[in-house]
Amino acid sequence: xxxxxxxxxxxxxxxxxxxxxxxxxxxxxLSPGAPLxxxxxxxxxxxxxxxxxxxxxxxxxxxxxxxxxxxxGVFIHPEGIREATKxxxxxxxxxLRPILAEAICRKLSKxxxxxxxxxxxxxxxxxxx
Amino acid sequence: xxxxxxxxxxxxxxxxxxxxxxxxxxxxxLSPGAPLxxxxxxxxxxxxxxxxxxxxxxxxxxxxxxxxxxxxGVFIHPEGIREATKxxxxxxxxxLRPILAEAICRKLSKxxxxxxxxxxxxxxxxxxx
Amino acid sequence: xxxxxxxxxxxxxxxxxxxxxxxxxxxxxLSPGAPLxxxxxxxxxxxxxxxxxxxxxxxxxxxxxxxxxxxxGVFIHPEGIREATKxxxxxxxxxLRPILAEAICRKLSKxxxxxxxxxxxxxxxxxxx
Amino acid sequence: xxxxxxxxxxxxxxxxxxxxxxxxxxxxxLSPGAPLxxxxxxxxxxxxxxxxxxxxxxxxxxxxxxxxxxxxGVFIHPEGIREATKxxxxxxxxxLRPILAEAICRKLSKxxxxxxxxxxxxxxxxxxx
DNA sequence: GTGGTCTAGACCACA
DNA sequence: GTGGTCTAGACCACC
Numbered sequence: 001x002x003x004x005x006x007x008x009x010x011x012x013x014x015x016x017x018x019x020x021x022x023x024x025x026x027x028x029x030l031s032p033g034a035p036l037x038x039x040x041x042x043x044x045x046x047x048x049x050x051x052x053x054x055x056x057x058x059x060x061x062x063x064x065x066x067x068x069x070x071x072x073g074v075f076i077h078p079e080g081i082r083e084a085t086k087x088x089x090x091x092x093x094x095x096l097r098p099i100l101a102e103a104i105c106r107k108l109s110k111x112x113x114x115x116x117x118x119x120x121x122x123x124x125x126x127x128x129x
Numbered sequence: 130x131x132x133x134x135x136x137x138x139x140x141x142x143x144x145x146x147x148x149x150x151x152x153x154x155x156x157x158x159l160s161p162g163a164p165l166x167x168x169x170x171x172x173x174x175x176x177x178x179x180x181x182x183x184x185x186x187x188x189x190x191x192x193x194x195x196x197x198x199x200x201x202g203v204f205i206h207p208e209g210i211r212e213a214t215k216x217x218x219x220x221x222x223x224x225l226r227p228i229l230a231e232a233i234c235r236k237l238s239k240x241x242x243x244x245x246x247x248x249x250x251x252x253x254x255x256x257x258x
Numbered sequence: 259x260x261x262x263x264x265x266x267x268x269x270x271x272x273x274x275x276x277x278x279x280x281x282x283x284x285x286x287x288l289s290p291g292a293p294l295x296x297x298x299x300x301x302x303x304x305x306x307x308x309x310x311x312x313x314x315x316x317x318x319x320x321x322x323x324x325x326x327x328x329x330x331g332v333f334i335h336p337e338g339i340r341e342a343t344k345x346x347x348x349x350x351x352x353x354l355r356p357i358l359a360e361a362i363c364r365k366l367s368k369x370x371x372x373x374x375x376x377x378x379x380x381x382x383x384x385x386x387x
Numbered sequence: 388x389x390x391x392x393x394x395x396x397x398x399x400x401x402x403x404x405x406x407x408x409x410x411x412x413x414x415x416x417l418s419p420g421a422p423l424x425x426x427x428x429x430x431x432x433x434x435x436x437x438x439x440x441x442x443x444x445x446x447x448x449x450x451x452x453x454x455x456x457x458x459x460g461v462f463i464h465p466e467g468i469r470e471a472t473k474x475x476x477x478x479x480x481x482x483l484r485p486i487l488a489e490a491i492c493r494k495l496s497k498x499x500x501x502x503x504x505x506x507x508x509x510x511x512x513x514x515x516x
Numbered sequence: 517g518t519g520g521t522c523t524a525g526a527c528c529a530c531a
Numbered sequence: 532g533t534g535g536t537c538t539a540g541a542c543c544a545c546c
Contacts, residue, residue, distance in 0.1 A: 012536060016543050019227040026233040038518060054519080062320070065234065069395045071518045071545045083237035092232055093249055099224050100147040100246065101253050104155040105194065106213035106221075110250050114243055117229065121221055121239050124230050135326045141530060178531055244536095270521060277485040279516055285493040290457050296533060307523050312534080323492065329530045329533045342493035351507055356406040357482050358504065362413040363452065363470035364479075368508050372501055375487065378480055379497050382488050397520095399545060434545060521543080528536080 001029060003046060013048060017056040017122060022065060025125030033078040036066065132175060142177060143184040152187060154205060156256030162207040165195065177223060259287060261304060271306060275314040280323060283334060285385030294324065316332040390433055394420060398436060401442040408447060412463060412513030418467040423453065 003020050005013055024030040036042070039057065043050040055076055060066040064082060067075050084092065103113055132149050134142055153159040163173070168186065172179040186203055188193040194212060196204050213221065232242055261278050263271055282288040294300070297315065300377040315332055318324040322340060325333050342350065361371055390407050411417040423429070426444065428476065430437040444461055446454040451469060454462050489495055490500055 014536080019230065022227065024229045026230040031231040040518085051539090052537065054204065055536085057186075057519095063210070063231075067395055068519075070397060070399075070520070072394065073518065081234045081236070082230070084237065088235065089245075092228055092235075093245065095228050096225075096249060098151065099131055099199065099221055099228075100250055101148065101152045103213070103221055104253060105151055105210045105252065106217065108218075110247065112249065113246065116218075116222065116244065117225065117246060118239060120225060121229055121233065121242065123225065124131065124233060136330065137325055139328060141328075143530080183531065184530085272521080277420065280485065280492055281488045284488040298533085309524090310522060313521085315534095316405065321489075326534075328535070331533065337389065339492045339494070342490070342495065344491065350486055350493075351462075351503065353486050354483075354507060355505065355511065357479055357486075358508055359410045359413040361479055362511060363391070363409055363468045364475065364510065365468070368472065368505065371504065371508065374476075374480065374502065375483065375504060376497065378483060379487055379500065381493065382484065382491060401545080442545085444533065518546080519544095521541100523541080524539085526536100526538080528534105530535100531534080 001025070005046060005048070014052050014055040014059065017048075017053065018059045019099045021056070021060060023066065023124055023127075024082060026124050029127050031077050032076050036074040036076070038073060071080070078109045134175065134177070141190065143181045146175070146177075146182065146185040147188045150185070151194060152253055152256075154194065154210060155253050157254070159205050161205050161209045163205045165203040165205070167202060169176050263304060263306070272310050272313040272317065275304070275306075275311065276317045279314070279318060281382055281385075282384070283339060284382050286336050286383075287385050288333050290338045292334045294332040296331060297343065390432065392435070398516040401439045401446065403434070404435075404440065404443040405446045408443070410511055410514070412452065412468060413511050415512070416514050417463050419463050419467045421463045423463070425453060425460060 001020075001024050003017065005016050007013060009016065011019075021030065021036070030036075036057075037045060039050050039053045042054045046053070057066065057068055061068050065077055067077050069075065100113070108116075130149075130153050132146065134145050136142065138145065140148075150159065150165070159165075165186075166174065168179050168182045172182045175182070185195060186195065190197050194206055196203065196206050229242070237245075259278075263273065263274050265271060267274065269277075279288065279294070288294075295303060297308050297311045301311045304311070315324060315326055319326050324334055325335050327333065327348050353384070358371070366374075388409075388411050390404065392403050394400065398406075408417065408423070417423075423444075426437050426440045430440045434442070444453065444455060448455050454464050456462065471498060472501055487500070495503075499507065
């Protein structure tokens with residue numbers, strides 16, 4: 001797992017971290033049950049504060065992507081990531097919406113978009129950064 | 130143009146407003162050169178602060194999607210929205226990335242995703258909310 | 259709303275605070291949509307840290323008992339507290355279980371327990387502390 | 388006695404163990420004077436650390452629910468579990484309070500609650516897990 | 517060693 | 532003025 005954080009980004013550090021863990025799962029680099037570093041170790045590793053890592057972990061736990069076992073450690077959810085609920089699909093679509101709207105304004109055709117997202121999906125699955 | 134704002138959302142109000150203007154353009158409801166309400170009128174209409182509408186407008190101006198003509202008014206960019214630059218395409222992909230990654234974790238296949246985004250694109254183009 | 263915190267208690271401060279807000283709702287003192295103090299004001303009021311109040315608020319938000327509107331304030335969930343899902347009922351029962359088990363060991367009969375809980379419920383509903 | 392531990396629970400393992408012993412007593416499966424496994428044997432049996440079992444035993448001893456006889460073994464308190472003192476009743480009520488408050492918020496009526504707790508009590512007494 | 521909790525103080529964007 | 536984020540450093544219970 002290589003994690004790259006851009007401190008200057010508008011997206012909060014804890015979110016960047018969480019998203020990269022999610023990418024790790026999507027690419028298969030992180031399998032169900034796999035341990036994640038302790039909050040302290042990860043924080044030291046990434047040069048950030050313990051609480052920031054903690055926040056990322058709790059964010060992921062809420063999404064049921066990881067399991068935080070008090071005093072034991074943190075693990076990719078051992079029962080596997082569950083399929084999206086109707087609510088979650090709806091949320092993902094809502095997040096997608098403004099991005100697609102802007103792309104359409106910018107004259108990207110449906111086909112171009114399909115190709116771009118297709119490539120992006122492959123990239124994520126292969127774990128290419 | 131029906132604008133719907135969710136005040137409780139984590140997305141800032143000014144951004145929600147800007148995104149809905151963009152959707153208006155994407156759907157063709159707002160054509161190049163079309164006038165937008167004055168800051169004052171829009172704010173009163175939507176029950177929000179003038180500063181908020183102003184911020185949305187300047188956000189859109191920076192993206193070159195609208196033109197603010199002092200003393201005259203605000204218009205959808207009359208020369209049409211220009212195609213995405215390389216940087217903008219890159220940014221759109223970066224925004225897409227975490228959403229797709231989560232979708233993959235949630236076991237959405239490439240085909241399902243393509244179908245969903247396809248539908249969403251149609252929805253936006255038709256201006257269906 | 260009178261809030262009383264026991265710093266020496268084994269139950270974390272943020273939880274005590276959250277529970278007392280819940281009691282406020284149960285007693286009807288806090289109605290749907292009612293505003294709660296800002297994190298800073300509440301913290302100053304209660305002599306605790308802003309982050310502790312924040313944690314209590316986010317705990318309650320997760321339970322959908324309050325709504326945190328960024329930059330606006332915090333409110334008792336305006337649509338009212340929704341009924342317990344099957345999962346939540348199950349959790350409540352699991353929490354009840356060890357307490358009842360101990361009570362049974364201590365020779366409290368079913369009738370005594372029913373009477374005690376009945377009284378306690380009335381007490382909570384009336385907002386008697 | 389079947390003991391089931393959820394390692395991922397927020398409830399400490401030693402407490403889970405102690406609570407299940409209490410349930411054993413409540414259901415009558417463990418009668419006054421009945422022997423409990425040695426710390427070592429229990430730990431091996433449950434795949435947990437000796438310290439953890441030890442802590443559970445001392446927790447139960449403090450509650451006077453078991454008796455630890457050095458070099459002899461551990462037994463359910465032979466003189467029977469004594470009735471709850473006033474303090475203990477008070478403590479049980481205090482533990483009950485937040486659970487009931489949440490249930491009230493969730494629109495569970497007094498009658499529903501009475502029925503649910505009644506069922507739960509029967510379940511515990513019968514030793515149904 | 518782990519995560520959980522709490523405090524303190526800071527800066528930021530938003531409204 | 533609001534909540535959001537981040538840092539820093541501390542103590543605790545549990546394993």
